[in-house]
Amino acid sequence: MFSLWILAHGLFGLIIGSFLNVVALRSFTGRSLQGRSGCLSCGGTLTPLMLVPVLSWVAMRRQCVHCGSRISLQYPLVEIVTALGFATVAGMALVPFAHVCALVLVAFWILISTYDIRHTIVPDGWAYAACIAAFGIAFAATQPNEWVYLVVGAAVPAIPLLLLWVATSGKAMGFGDVKLALSMGALLGPLYGTAAVFLAFVIGALVSVFILMPWPHFARLYTYLVSPRLRRYRVGFTMNSEVPFGPFLISGAFIVWLQLTYHLHLPLIDLFLFPFVR
Numbered sequence: 180m181f182s183l184w185i186l187a188h189g190l191f192g193l194i195i196g197s198f199l200n201v202v203a204l205r206s207f208t209g210r211s212l213q214g215r216s217g218c219l220s221c222g223g224t225l226t227p228l229m230l231v232p233v234l235s236w237v238a239m240r241r242q243c244v245h246c247g248s249r250i251s252l253q254y255p256l257v258e259i260v261t262a263l264g265f266a267t268v269a270g271m272a273l274v275p276f277a278h279v280c281a282l283v284l285v286a287f288w289i290l291i292s293t294y295d296i297r298h299t300i301v302p303d304g305w306a307y308a309a310c311i312a313a314f315g316i317a318f319a320a321t322q323p324n325e326w327v328y329l330v331v332g333a334a335v336p337a338i339p340l341l342l343l344w345v346a347t348s349g350k351a352m353g354f355g356d357v358k359l360a361l362s363m364g365a366l367l368g369p370l371y372g373t374a375a376v377f378l379a380f381v382i383g384a385l386v387s388v389f390i391l392m393p394w395p396h397f398a399r400l401y402t403y404l405v406s407p408r409l410r411r412y413r414v415g416f417t418m419n420s421e422v423p424f425g426p427f428l429i430s431g432a433f434i435v436w437l438q439l440t441y442h443l444h445l446p447l448i449d450l451f452l453f454p455f456v457r
């Protein structure tokens with residue numbers, strides 16, 4: 180029964196992930212979210228059979244059936260990550276209201292990550308939506324007389340990012356990342372939220388070291404994930420390349436959230452959380 184519940188969430192996640200791809204692609208371009216999906220290169224229409232999450236991408240051999248242009252790895256990746264995210268939420272045994280908020284939060288986090296990787300921008304509205312969903316989860320787990328602390332505490336993890344934003348005039352850190360950190364504070368509280376921000380810096384540093392290495396495979400994999408179009412213009416990465424920070428923040432938050440809700444004791448993460456745990 181329990182595994183069926185998780186499986187159903189995984190399948191639901193695949194469908195929502197497919198929708199998130201459309202939203203990430205069409206938002207802020209003036210295109211409506213309705214209307215049929217078509218190939219980005221030739222405009223050829225895609226039949227419903229070509230829109231099955233993950234499977235269609237594999238069956239079509241990663242290319243458009245009309246013009247043969249490459250279909251980005253982003254599509255199946257977003258679908259799979261959303262499926263895994265939803266399945267993870269299903270196992271958290273939250274009360275119904277918090278459960279719905281958690282699914283919404285995961286969906287917006289994935290949407291923000293996808294958009295940030297492509298455009299290095301965290302859209303305001305999505306950062307706020309994630310924040311509201313995160314507050315929903317936190318409010319459901321606390322008494323109303325504690326809600327004021329929850330709201331004040333939510334701002335704490337954003338402070339280091341805000342300072343970095345001010346100190347570098349927005350060069351090292353976008354203001355969108357500061358807003359994104361509010362959802363981390365709302366969900367995890369001031370201490371664990373701040374731990375998640377620091378974890379994000381560690382993850383970001385590790386990933387940056389990998390893509391700055393003179394190993395072309397890593398740079399190629401990264402550019403392949405970000406945008407197949409970039410491959411033509413850029414061979415490798417330099418220290419000056421703009422790397423989106425949103426996905427690192429979200430990864431940090433998700434790992435700490437997992438650690439707390441599943442009572443995991445991952446050795447490295449435990450070591451990292453140690454100064455923050457009472």
Ligand SMILES: [Zn+2]
Pocket residue numbers: 218219220221222223243244245246247248
């Ligand atoms: Zn095409």
